[in-house]
Amino acid sequence: MFNFIKNKLQKIYSAVTSKLASFFGQAKVDEATLKELEKLLIAADTGVKTTRTIIEQLREGIKHGSIKEGESLRIALEPILNDVLKSGGSPNLDTNVFLLVGINGSGKTTFASKLAHQHVQHGKKVLFVAADTFRAAAPEQLTCWAERTGADIVLGKPNQDPASVVFEGCQKFKTDNYDILIIDTAGRLQTKSHLMDELGKIGRVVAKQLPDSSIATLLTVDSMLGQNSFEQAKLFQESTNVNGIVLTKMDGTGKGGIVFAIAHELKIAIAYITFGEQPDQLKRFNAHDYVHELLYQ
Ligand SMILES: Nc1nc2c(ncn2[C@@H]2O[C@H](COP(=O)(O)OP(=O)(O)O)[C@@H](O)[C@H]2O)c(=O)[nH]1
Ligand SMILES: [Mg+2]
Incomplete structure (x- = not known):
């Protein structure tokens, strides 16, 4: 492997x-x-x-x-x-609650399932929250991944307020003693204030319901978009406290330089990279290894 x-x-x-x-x-x-x-x-x-x-x-x-x-x-x-x-710092990923944010198509749901797969492999009890109640196909996609990876799932109804789905997810997480909670959100970007409202509300629900948990907010960034992904990333950064970046679709770009631009210009650490659509195509980003491979491979 x-x-x-x-x-x-x-x-x-x-x-x-x-x-x-x-x-x-x-x-x-x-x-x-x-x-x-x-x-x-x-x-x-x-x-x-x-x-x-x-x-x-x-x-x-x-x-x-x-x-x-x-x-x-x-x-x-x-x-x-x-x-x-x-210059991007180093993210604390020793957390039990993951809040995934990022624009539509950037790879949130796929990453959610890879992260779940990794934790299930390590014997953890994982719960997904499908807080993307906007896109009709989103809950089905996550349900399918839940079945494949062996995680459980809390689904919202179409157009239900995402924060209320998150509330239900937090309740189940507590009552049924899960180890890991993975919250998949929608990536709507009509306006910055809307995004801020929605993410702010979700963040407050998690903080209130799970006061003893450590939470990592991870932003998925599509590496194939190159510099174009930066403006979007900045918008999320202004809307919520992003702890780390998940750089997705690294198998689709032959341009390894993007990791440097992200860390340097956005000042956010890269937490994970993903390089395919299979559950195990996920890697914790290690800066030293990455640089060494680039220079000495
Ligand atoms: N090649 C490749 N495709 C990916 C990767 N991650 C996600 N995708 C694809 O990108 C598309 C959007 O992913 P999805 O997880 O639904 O994005 P979301 O809208 O942010 O939840 C899907 O077709 C995924 O299969 C990756 O690492 N490599
Ligand atoms: Mg999705």
């Missing part, structure tokens, strides 16, 4: 790493090299701002003589990239 996951992730790295390798083989690294590297990073979705930060530090390295040839460029890049990822 590990190899399978590794092969899938390989695709994420390959487009960038094979190009990076040609830089690391160079006998001399100068301003022209940095210009080329800058282009590569931007093309890999690293974002203009984040790329500038990285290139600026490399330029200093050349100036001070610590970067002369390809291998020293590689050695210099590792701590620089690690620092970029560190």
